[in-house]
Amino acid sequence: MILAAENDATTLSDRVFETLCSAIVEGDIPAGSKISEPDLAKKLQVSRASLREAIGRLEACHLVTRKPNVGARVVELDGEQLLEIYHVREALEGMAARLAARHMTEQEIDALRSLASEHSRQIEQDQSDDFQQVGDLDFHFLIVQGSHNSRLINLLCDDLYHLVRMYRHQFGMTSQRTQPALAEHRAIVDVIAAGDGEMAELMMRRHVRASRENLERMLQQAERFE
Amino acid sequence: MILAAENDATTLSDRVFETLCSAIVEGDIPAGSKISEPDLAKKLQVSRASLREAIGRLEACHLVTRKPNVGARVVELDGEQLLEIYHVREALEGMAARLAARHMTEQEIDALRSLASEHSRQIEQDQSDDFQQVGDLDFHFLIVQGSHNSRLINLLCDDLYHLVRMYRHQFGMTSQRTQPALAEHRAIVDVIAAGDGEMAELMMRRHVRASRENLERMLQQAERFE
DNA sequence: TCAAGAAATATTGTCGACAATTTATGACTC
DNA sequence: GAGTCATAAATTGTCGACAATATTTCTTGA
Secondary structure, three states, rough: OOOOOOOOOHHHHHHHHHHHHHHHHHOOOOOOOOEEEHHHHHHOOOOOOHHHHHHHEEEEEHEEEEEOOOOEOOOOOOHHHHHHHHHHHHHHHHHHHHHHHOOOOOHHHHHHHHHHHHHHHHOOOOOOOHHHHHHHHHHHHHHHOOOOOHHHHHHHHHHHHHHHHHHHHOOOOOOOOOOHHHHHHHHHHHHHOOHHHHHHHHHHHHHHHHHHHHHHHHHHHHHHHH | OOOOOOOOOOOOOHHHHHHHHHHOOOOOOOOOOEEHHHHHHHHHHHHHHHHHHHHHHHOOOEEEEEEEOOOOOOOOOHHHHHHHHHHHHHHHHHHHHHHHHHOOHHHHHHHHHHHHHHHHHHOOOOOOHHHHHHHHHHHHHHHHOOOOOOOHHHHHHHHHHHHHHHHHHHHHOOOOHHHHHHHHHHHHHHHHHHOOHHHHHHHHHHHHHHHHHHHHHHHHHHHHHH
């Protein structure tokens, strides 16, 4: 674990936060594990105060849970909690798509189309893992940015997407939904480009709901084997 | 400003957070004002470390904005930002109403009906200020709790509603929408009780959207006088 | 061997101090 | 009076230390 790079407008605790956020999302600090302030402060060569500030921020984006006088633990999402997140995503991303249809610039739409094309290329070259791990969320990320609603962007990109990324890293994506998802992405781009907010919302919600239902099926199958 | 009461499962910084959260929402620390750590630590008789942890949490719920090496300032919401919040509310509260129609218990529904009745009584007795300042949000709060989606509850109740409360405290509510809003509340209760999630969502979204449009009109009138 | 209690150890929360950065003040010039 | 620069003062970020709390280890008795 290497401390994130210095940068003009950041504090040491910002850098510790970035470092830990990545380490948690990527599984270097495993879900469920207890965070030892002295150990981590020593490993990162910072004082506990900076570390505590970073841990507070990790708590704010729900990557750790914290208990008074006990400390922080990396979150473990059970199936129920994942489904909760997908309900919230459906609502927020539906609204994001509606607002994107109204606010997205030509440049942003071009970037979105390019990304969807890149994803097609990846899938044709049997790189569908890249799409599922990272690319899918990149697509969603661009649409949320295109909403031009800073509150929406903050809720999704600074909070929920960390958790989604962590979950994907932890469990992989074995969804068999790649081709349909990509087709849905393309259709969403088209209606956003056409400025049809209502249809964009409907299609995005359907898209996220399909992922949720897929997850529900997977969770039910997992229960059957336990 | 009196430090919030001690309680088994809280730390001093939790108590500082509660104290400051209330002080900001209620305007005791005015919007836009710079937060001086030394002054505030002295006033509350705590060390700067506990105060900084509390300020970090205020930042997480967007009640303050923070800049490295400059410090924290109580947020000032302009009209644009308020409208952003209302778009997010529409999405999240629509979903909350849908989920509430599925998950709310009989007891919860009874409590919701009681609250709506209490609000009618207040309005008949010319206490409509109470409804607009506090009661309206209490109603929404109960529905969000009734969604039984902890992520949704967290986003709205631990984050956005602080800001909404702050805004209402700052600007008052002069909306002329009291009677229509209450009728909408009652109708929403009925469809939730009937278990009709889709209609609950539609009606809740319409309700929040009407508030947003009302706010838009007020903002346009305010611009006209500037 | 196991369970309960006490003691030791480690960790978390808070403290005040120091270093780095920003802001306020004063002096000078035009 | 306004603008610029240098200096002083204040504030913010980080540090290590201490107090409070939790966890681990050890001891004792059944």
